[in-house]
Amino acid sequence: MTTFLGVPRRHRGPAESPLRGTEKFPKAAHRELQNAQLRRNLAHATSTIRAKRALVVQEMPDWEALRDSGSAIKTDVMARMPELLEQLEVNVTARGGVVHWAADAEEANRIVLQLVQATGANEIVKVKSMATQEIGLNEYLEEYGIAAVETDLAELIVQLGHDKPSHILVPAIHKNRTQVRDIFLAEMDDAPADLTDEPRRLAMAAREHLRRKFLTARVAVSGANFGIADTGTLCVLESEGNGRMCLTLPQTLITVMGIEKLLPTFTDLEVFLQLLPRSSTGERMNPYTSLWTGVHPGDGPQEFHLVLLDNGRTKALADQVGRAALHCIRCSACLNVCPVYERTGGHAYGSVYPGPIGAVLTPQLTGMEGHNDPNSSLPFASSLCGACYDVCPVKIDIPSLLVELRARAIDNDRDRTIPGGWDAAMRAAAWVMSDEKRFAAIEKTLGVGRVIGGRKKRIRHLPPPLSAWTTSRDLPAPPAQSFRDWWKNDHQAPSAQQES
Amino acid sequence: MTSRDVVLGRIRSALSNDGPVPPGPRDYIRSTNNAPGSAPVIELLTDRLVDYKALVKHVDPAGLPAAVDAALDGMGTIVIAPGLPDAIAAACADNGRRVLTDASPAAMTPQELDAVDAVVTTARVAIAMSGTIILDGGPGQGRRAISLVPDRHIIILDEDQVVETVPEAIGMLEPTAPLTMISGPSATSDIELERVEGVHGPRTLHVLIVS
Numbered sequence: 001m002t003t004f005l006g007v008p009r010r011h012r013g014p015a016e017s018p019l020r021g022t023e024k025f026p027k028a029a030h031r032e033l034q035n036a037q038l039r040r041n042l043a044h045a046t047s048t049i050r051a052k053r054a055l056v057v058q059e060m061p062d063w064e065a066l067r068d069s070g071s072a073i074k075t076d077v078m079a080r081m082p083e084l085l086e087q088l089e090v091n092v093t094a095r096g097g098v099v100h101w102a103a104d105a106e107e108a109n110r111i112v113l114q115l116v117q118a119t120g121a122n123e124i125v126k127v128k129s130m131a132t133q134e135i136g137l138n139e140y141l142e143e144y145g146i147a148a149v150e151t152d153l154a155e156l157i158v159q160l161g162h163d164k165p166s167h168i169l170v171p172a173i174h175k176n177r178t179q180v181r182d183i184f185l186a187e188m189d190d191a192p193a194d195l196t197d198e199p200r201r202l203a204m205a206a207r208e209h210l211r212r213k214f215l216t217a218r219v220a221v222s223g224a225n226f227g228i229a230d231t232g233t234l235c236v237l238e239s240e241g242n243g244r245m246c247l248t249l250p251q252t253l254i255t256v257m258g259i260e261k262l263l264p265t266f267t268d269l270e271v272f273l274q275l276l277p278r279s280s281t282g283e284r285m286n287p288y289t290s291l292w293t294g295v296h297p298g299d300g301p302q303e304f305h306l307v308l309l310d311n312g313r314t315k316a317l318a319d320q321v322g323r324a325a326l327h328c329i330r331c332s333a334c335l336n337v338c339p340v341y342e343r344t345g346g347h348a349y350g351s352v353y354p355g356p357i358g359a360v361l362t363p364q365l366t367g368m369e370g371h372n373d374p375n376s377s378l379p380f381a382s383s384l385c386g387a388c389y390d391v392c393p394v395k396i397d398i399p400s401l402l403v404e405l406r407a408r409a410i411d412n413d414r415d416r417t418i419p420g421g422w423d424a425a426m427r428a429a430a431w432v433m434s435d436e437k438r439f440a441a442i443e444k445t446l447g448v449g450r451v452i453g454g455r456k457k458r459i460r461h462l463p464p465p466l467s468a469w470t471t472s473r474d475l476p477a478p479p480a481q482s483f484r485d486w487w488k489n490d491h492q493a494p495s496a497q498q499e500s
Numbered sequence: 501m502t503s504r505d506v507v508l509g510r511i512r513s514a515l516s517n518d519g520p521v522p523p524g525p526r527d528y529i530r531s532t533n534n535a536p537g538s539a540p541v542i543e544l545l546t547d548r549l550v551d552y553k554a555l556v557k558h559v560d561p562a563g564l565p566a567a568v569d570a571a572l573d574g575m576g577t578i579v580i581a582p583g584l585p586d587a588i589a590a591a592c593a594d595n596g597r598r599v600l601t602d603a604s605p606a607a608m609t610p611q612e613l614d615a616v617d618a619v620v621t622t623a624r625v626a627i628a629m630s631g632t633i634i635l636d637g638g639p640g641q642g643r644r645a646i647s648l649v650p651d652r653h654i655i656i657l658d659e660d661q662v663v664e665t666v667p668e669a670i671g672m673l674e675p676t677a678p679l680t681m682i683s684g685p686s687a688t689s690d691i692e693l694e695r696v697e698g699v700h701g702p703r704t705l706h707v708l709i710v711s
Contacts, residue, residue: 045693052693065527072524079521081511095676101504153699154690170690177691199691203699210700215610215649231675241648241686241701248644249610259507266675270667271528273681274630281689284548285630288701289681290644296678298607299643314510320518 013372017105018136019312019362021350024377026472028348029340041176042345046336052282053333053391060278069271071395074327077262078317084229084262085308091232095294097304102256105135108309112137112221112254115305116146119252121218125210127236127243128152129223130168130330131256131309133352134365137221148221149213151242153206160187166346166354168332169280174345177202203240210242220246220301224257225329226272227306230265233293234306237276237286247290253301258309260317260326272329275393279331312365321404325361327394332357334388334398340381349381350374356388360401368405371413379405421465446478453477530667537660541628542709545662548631552684553697554705564656564710565591568620571654571706572597575617579608579650581642584620588640588656592620602646613649619702620654621647626662627669631684633657633707634669636677644678653702655682659711 016022032038057063077084089099102108116124124141126132126148138148138159150159157172158165161183165171172180177197184191184205191205222243226235234255236243247253263272277286295304317323335341335355346354351362359378368376379402388398410422432438453459459475461467469475501509534541542558549556559567568591572578577598580589593599600616602608608616622640626633633655635641640656647653663669673679686701697703 041692048693049689062528065525065529068525069528076521076524079515079518081515082508085508085511101502101507103503103506103510107503151700152690153688157690170693172690173693180691199688199694199696200698202691203688203696207699211614214700215614228675233675239686240688240690240699242699244644244648244680245700248648259511266673267667267670270530270670273670274528274666277630283683284551285627285632285681285683287552287683287685287687289679291675291679291681293676293678296637298603299637299678300645308507310507310510314507314514317511318514323514 013374014366014369017366018134018352019366019375021374023350024374025348025350025381026377028350028374029344029381032344032348037176038174038345039343041174042342044176045170045173046342049282049336053279053336054282056278056282056284060274066271066274067393067395070275070329070393071327073263073268073271074394076264077260078323078326080264081259081262081317084264085259087229088227088232088262089308091230092234092294092304092306093232095232097232097294097306100305100307102307102309102311105309105311108135108256108307108311109137109140111305111307112256113141113144113146115252115254116141116219116221117144119219119303121146121252123147123149123213123217124219124221125149125151125213125217125246125250126155127220127222127238127246128155128171129221129256130352131223131258132221133165135256135309135311137256149210151210151214151240151246152238153203153240153242156206156210157183160184164347165352167335168330168353168355168357169335170332174347210245214242214245214249217246217250219252219254220250221254221256222246224255224261225276226263226269227257227261228263228266228269231293233266233291235269235289235291237273237280237289239281239287241288244288244290247292248300250301252303252305254305254307256307256309258311259313276329276331279333279391279393312367315367316361316364319364322360322364322401324396325357325364325401327396328357328361329394331393333391333393337387337391339383339385339387344381349378351378356382356398356402357396360396360398360405363405363409368409368412376409376412379403379409421468425465440484443482443484446482449475449478450480528667529665532664534664536663536668537658537711541662541664542659542711544664545626545628545631546709548628549684549705549707552631552687552705554631554684554707556707556709558709558711561710564588564708565594567708568592568654568656569594571708572618572620572652575652577616577618579613579616579619579642579646581621581640581646583639583641584622585640588620602642607643608646610645610649613645616650618652618654619646619650620656622656623661625669625672626657627666628662628664630666632666632669633682634673635680635682636674637679638677644680647680647682648701651702652704652706653682653685654706654708656708656710659709662709 154172167173181197624636
């Protein structure tokens with residue numbers, strides 16, 4: 001929550017990365033909330049998708065059974081991860097693919113760079129992928145003179161706008177149609193001069209812009225929604241056909257997949273192909289799903305590389321409670337229902353994984369490096385209302401994870417030489433509440449609060465250090481009568497009552 | 501030590517205090533009483549496909565060539581795959597259309613496919629509940645690229661290829677085939693989460709269901 005004024009900073013926070021912003025959530029959120037256009041865009045988009053999702057989930061009589069199975073399959077994946085990864089590796093290799101292992105972002109980037117350089121290509125086409133966002137692949141390749149072209153419409157909008165993604169599924173959710181048109185006109189060299197802000201016209205402009213790139217691309221880079229251990233099959237769900245273009249037309253395909261994206265068996269797809277589209281875009285099925293196993297002779301890329309990415313996932317896995325965040329299938333339903341996300345948008349979280357799932361996943365991938373780490377503030381970016389848990393297709397109990405991580409963030413802070421305001425307040429409260437006389441004495445002073453509260457009975461501003469509370473929320477004024485006073489008046493000694 | 505050893509070592513140490521996980525529940529619906537190709541299943545598939553803005557037509561075998569011809573109205577060049585039934589291939593060539601067979605003698609390049617107006621294929625199986633048609637590269641379906649690059653895709657389905665649920669269809673697939681699941685024409689919801697049909701994949705999808 002908010003930091004008390006006057007707390008000395010011992011050191012600066014850790015370095016910025018795709019998983020870590022430069023500001024703590026409350027500060028970033030405060031700034032984002034000033035942007036009325038952003039709030040309008042988000043309110044419109046999230047309410048649209050919430051309604052669509054509700055409709056297609058409602059019609060499924062076995063939705064809860066599917067969620068239970070989805071959750072159980074992912075629990076099994078975590079428990080058997082080493083053997084499942086080895087099985088996936090064996091099956092991909094047997095079908096002509098090459099499997100690479102990357103312990104961190106730097107290593108994954110280096111592997112992809114070397115693979116691209118080996119083909120001699122200086123441009124690649126990309127399917128929208130969170131894993132490559134997370135490792136900052138595009139920026140890395142650019143340093144080495146390789147242009148990475150995002151082909152998903154929303155990613156293209158973000159890339160052309162020199163912007164950052166703000167949503168897992170729809171990275172440009174913070175932009176409305178007029179803003180998208182303006183970006184296209186300014187940044188897309190072949191955008192028609194008479195482009196309107198009609199979504200259909202904008203989509204057609206993107207089609208024209210990317211067509212030639214698809215037809216001539218030699219290398220594509222993708223992520224994966226699922227990697228199936230028992231067959232070595234990789235799976236990508238998408239809508240526009242840009243995924244199919246990238247997965248089918250180039251000679252070389254490089255897929256970067258987080259190690260937690262496993263499914264044990266091909267049959268498990270029957271669960272996840274029902275859960276994911278309905279939770280994600282609110283469709284009964286997404287327009288296109290591609291499945292491939294290694295190299296298919298004469299059909300599609302004849303060179304296939306799979307990069308298995310750790311980058312902090314094993315850190316999360318080591319935590320028996322926190323590892324549930326690795327069950328996430330990146331549907332983004334939790335973002336769309338979150339009252340905090342809906343108002344602040346994704347940029348306030350500082351990570352490519354925003355919203356409720358981001359608030360539990362990001363700090364676990366990076367670790368929380370003390371008080372000055374922006375990611376230490378993420379577990380507090382929630383009202384704990386529980387809507388995220390209700391919609392999660394794999395039943396990740398995000399509120400409980402948030403509480404767990406909050407405790408850990410506080411624990412990380414215990415070695416501070418000068419106690420923070422939170423510690424001081426808690427210690428003062430403990431001292432007061434552990435003695436009846438002290439408590440009664442403090443209670444007597446609360447009448448002042450009624451004066452401050454005024455007619456609306458709300459205290460909006462308090463002096464430091466109590467201002468830490470009132471900067472983010474109002475305090476109700478104390479009631480006219482305390483419980484103790486009421487009890488004293490209402491429960492007189494029985495003997496006294498008989499006398500009257 | 502390789503990165504493979506490092507990652508696997510980290511995972512094993514992360515899991516070192518864990519016991520085995522009991523098998524999870526599988527209580528979801530796998531199939532219903534509706535047989536593949538039965539009237540309610542076909543009706544459901546049609547409803548779902550129309551919802552995706554696909555153009556659906558029900559035909560009998562005798563009426564199929566005429567339906568193919570109608571779906572290709574205005575198209576100049578058509579691509580098909582080896583194994584497409586002769587009667588359908590002949591209908592593709594009606595009205596002076598040029599028909600190219602991919603992979604015969606050579607596979608067409610993406611640029612060559614880009615000059616093609618439409619593609620006609622069969623399919624492996626269709627899922628009524630989700631309005632999904634699955635191609636596995638079998639006879640009449642061809643390489644994945646041919647059903648992707650042309651702007652119009654005509655899919656011919658036999659009604660007994662239509663199952664009701666996702667699990668029924670998954671159980672029929674050969675996992676190691678190149679699989680494409682198609683649920684309507686290409687679409688995007690990336691601008692204000694409003695769905696717009698037709699982006700990079702075929703913008704027009706015809707489905708001819710043969711009974």
